[in-house]
Amino acid sequence: MSENQQVKILGLSGSYGLTSKNGLLVQLALEDIQSFGAEVFIWDLVEKPLPLVGSEGSWDDANVKEFQALAKSCDGFIASSPEYHGCMSGVMKNTFDWLYFDHVSGKPFALMSTLGGQTNSNTLNQMRICVRWLHGWVIPEQVAVGKVKEAFDDDGKLVDEDLRARVSKMAESLVITAAWRATQR
Ligand SMILES: Cc1cc2nc3c(=O)[nH]c(=O)nc-3n(C[C@H](O)[C@H](O)[C@H](O)COP(=O)(O)O)c2cc1C
Secondary structure, three states, X not given: OOOOOOOEEEEEEOOOOOOOHHHHHHHHHHHHHHHOOOEEEEEOOOOOOOOOOOOOOHHHOHHHHHHHHHXXXXXXXXXXXXXXXXXXXXXXXXXXXXXXXXXXXXXXXXXXXXXXXXXXXXXXXXXXXXHHHOOOEEEEEEEEEOOHHHOEOOOOOEOOHHHHHHHHHHXXXXXXXXXXXXXXX
16 A cells, blocks of 8 residues: 555444444544545344344355455544443444454554443453454544433534544544554554
C-alpha cells in the first residue's frame, strides 16, 4: 500500500442491529474515523447474519465468506460489545471466531464496550485477549460506556462530552496506526 492510499476500517458490533447501543457507538466512531481520512464499512448482522461457528452449513455460508473477504480487504477494525454477565456477548465472540490470521494478522483494532451498570474493563480485556490470539494489534485507547441507557440522546449521540472526545481520540489513533501498519505489510 502506498502512503497516500486511503485506509479501510471495518466496524463490528456485538449486538444485533444498528439501532442497538453498540450499533450506535460503532457508527459514531466510524463517523470520526471517516473524518480522519479512512474509508469505512460496517457489518450489519441483521442484514447479513453470521451463523454460529460449527453449526450446520456454517463452513460454507455465503455471508461468512463475504465477511471474511471484506475483513481481509480492510486495514483495521473497530469493535464494540455489550457486557453480558461480565463477559463480551456471544454475538461478539462468534463474530471474532469467524476471523483468522489471514484476515486480521498485524492489523490494528480499537475496542469499545457498553454496560447497563457501572463502567468496568472486563469485556474490553476479554476482547483484547481474543484479538491478541488472532495476531491483531489492539491500540491502547479504549472506551467503555457505563449506564448505557442514559448515555445516548434522542439523536443517538453520546451525552457525555468527555466520553465523546475519547471516542474521537481513539478513532484518530486507529487511523494513524492502520495507515502506518498498512505500509509495513
Ligand atoms: C443477558 C444479559 C446480560 C447482561 N449482563 C450485564 C452485566 O454483567 N453487566 C452490566 O453492566 N450490564 C449487563 N447487561 C446489560 C447490557 O450490557 C446492556 O443492555 C447493553 O450494553 C446495551 O447495549 P445494546 O443496546 O447494544 O444491546 C446485560 C444484558 C443482558 C441482555
